[in-house]
Amino acid sequence: MIDSHAHLNDPDFDADLDQVITRAKAAGVTGIINIGYDLSSSRRAVELAEEYDWMYAVVGVHPHYAQDVTPETMAELEEIAKAPQVVAIGETGLDYYYDNSPREAQKRVFNQHLALAGKLGLPVVVHSRDATQDTFEIIKANPGIRYLMHCYSQSLESAKSYLDLGCYISFAGPVTFKNAHKLRQAAASVPLDRLLFETDCPYLAPEPLRGKRNEPAFVKYVAEKLAELHGVPVDELIAAVTANTKAFFRI
Numbered sequence: 235m236i237d238s239h240a241h242l243n244d245p246d247f248d249a250d251l252d253q254v255i256t257r258a259k260a261a262g263v264t265g266i267i268n269i270g271y272d273l274s275s276s277r278r279a280v281e282l283a284e285e286y287d288w289m290y291a292v293v294g295v296h297p298h299y300a301q302d303v304t305p306e307t308m309a310e311l312e313e314i315a316k317a318p319q320v321v322a323i324g325e326t327g328l329d330y331y332y333d334n335s336p337r338e339a340q341k342r343v344f345n346q347h348l349a350l351a352g353k354l355g356l357p358v359v360v361h362s363r364d365a366t367q368d369t370f371e372i373i374k375a376n377p378g379i380r381y382l383m384h385c386y387s388q389s390l391e392s393a394k395s396y397l398d399l400g401c402y403i404s405f406a407g408p409v410t411f412k413n414a415h416k417l418r419q420a421a422a423s424v425p426l427d428r429l430l431f432e433t434d435c436p437y438l439a440p441e442p443l444r445g446k447r448n449e450p451a452f453v454k455y456v457a458e459k460l461a462e463l464h465g466v467p468v469d470e471l472i473a474a475v476t477a478n479t480k481a482f483f484r485i
Contacts, residue, residue, distance in 0.1 A: 236265035239432035283319035324359025404430035407440035
């Protein structure tokens, strides 16, 4: 199985990255998609993918930092994205929960990332929090790109709308949380051929490890919950999602 969204470039992993990787392999993880959130972490994602041939990089600037993005930033990001280990642009999108950057800046930078993805023929990993309508409208206005809604946290109705646009949808630790009834409804509605799972580590550790630092080995708990929701054996769910991940990222 492949952890389709991890942040092993996060400082939380600096001290014990080798042990984290060992535990991931022992848990059956066969690939890790390592996600950038600014230029520095994007470069680090590429470095790790160069070091480990079963890791892949996604490069981009998170909406939290959109106000700091300049034309020079995007030019450098384009150069980073040309590395052969890079399989997507992201994570990019909109975050109106924290509003760490002005919303107009977030929308501008989201569109710039989509233009870059279109230019390079890469898919896009989308972050969307409390910004469903604007995210949907921007994606709808930019067809012809493969989109992954990462760490999905929105409604069943919104999931159906994204699916209608051809998006893939990925679920992380929150789908295992005891009070996540509506999120589980959304997860159960996503067809197996459009479903991915992830950790978003070091954040959002799943039950029964909630509150601890998350890591790729824990993706198995997300897989188990999704298999339960879809009423299929976990091995069948993992095989389907692994195939989806390879198809989406073309790995």
